[in-house]
Amino acid sequence: MNALQENRFDTTRGMHYRYYVSSIGDYTPPKYTLLLCHGFPDDARLWQFVVPSLLKSGLRIVVPDLLGYGGTSKPTDPKEYNWELMVTDMVEVLEVEGILGGVIPMGHDWGAAFAQRFYMLQTDRCAGLINLCVALMEPFADNFDVDAVNDYTEKAIGYPVYAYWKLFLPEDGAKLMENRLESVWYVMHGDQEDWMKEMFCVHGAMREFIEADRKDVPLKPFAQDEKLKNEWIQSRKESGMIGPTNWYRALAYNHQLETEKKLNAKIEKPYLFIGADGDSVCRTDAIEGVKQKGLTPDLIVHEVHSGHWSPYEKPEEIAKIVVDWCSEKGFSKA
Known part of the structure; x- marks a missing residue:
């Protein structure tokens, strides 16, 4: 993460966040920002081998330690990990960096689920969505079992x-x-x-x-x-x-249920899904169901030859797919 600056911020609800951000350089709105969200059991350093190539895109990059990890607060009560609470935290982090819109949340594993919920709860702030391994998880209206x-x-x-x-x-x-x-x-x-x-x-x-x-x-x-x-x-x-x-x-324990009931499953904006052919839990074919339901009208799917931890295993390939997609969608000139 040497190419990024380490920053820290305390949110309104008292959660301390450590995050890494690229130099503002010639960044001026309405340029776009990649919000890189790691999953279990990693922290922001999951992206350390992907970031150097992503920087070539010209997009701004923000890489947080999500709640429970690294230099960020680690509450022991699962209720504190409610989607709305964590998304509000992240909005505050972005706003302190002057990022008010043009966000492209990009997540792996639980970070993919978080990126989806960030998009669903803050659609107006988002320009698109990128998920690695975890395909779109439709919101649910009943207890999770x-x-x-x-x-x-x-x-x-x-x-x-x-x-x-x-x-x-x-x-x-x-x-x-x-x-x-x-x-x-x-x-x-x-x-x-x-x-x-x-x-x-x-x-x-x-x-x-x-x-x-x-x-x-x-x-x-x-x-x-x-x-x-x-x-x-x-x-x-x-x-x-x-x-x-x-x-x-x-x-x-269904601390997400009330939030899930509010969400709109459809991803209208550009959506990039990158699966991994060696992932037995988060299978690439899971995207087929949401495609058939018409929930992802602007979807591009890639699959890399990798296990679940593709940002470690295939960082340059992941970065190239993302940079090319951002260029195709007009988010960057790279």
Whole structure:
């Protein structure tokens, strides 16, 4: 993140945010801003290998540590992770930087869900939307039931996509991960056939692996970088795993329900979705359902040859797809 300036800001509701922002340079409204939103279990540094190429677009870039992560506040109450509250926080961060419109939220994993909700709650501020791995999640009007989702996906595609939530939801799961962080790194970034499906989509598999403190599988090439691994482990040691897993609790305990009922599912503005062919949980084919419903009239879909953590694994390819799309849509001249 060396090319960006680190800033900090306290929001009206008392949440402290650390974020990184590109130089204002010759930036003047109505130019556009990429708001890069990381997911679990990372922080703003997820984007460190993507940012250098994105800067070539001429767009302004803002990269926050989202709530629960890094240098940002880490409330222990899942209710604090309500979409509206977090989106309002981010609006305040953008406004203090003089960014009032032209925002293109771009997210990975939970950051993709946040980017979608930012768009839905602040559509007038947004010029478009970019999601990595997590396709458009339609707003829901009834209680979220993770067991029902797992039952449905097991029947539909042969395995429960959210089996791993049974580790993430109880606080003892967060504490287990805090005590076995290097093993968590191996769970996330193991490099063998169907590894993600084996760890994430089999009941009890992830807990069993971490309880045994296993580190006996090969890692993806990017994950073998000792500096990257050690920085991630140190950040998680400092911030813990309660905050990151509170994103799961906020949804599973239905702290998002009243907000979800207010949302409009249709993405009228340009929408770029970048899937990954090695992602067993967030499958690229999930975009087909929303396409068929006509919810994404200006949709472009790409798929990269990567596991779930494509910003680490294929940063230059991700950046090129984004820069080209921004140029095609008139957001930049790059």
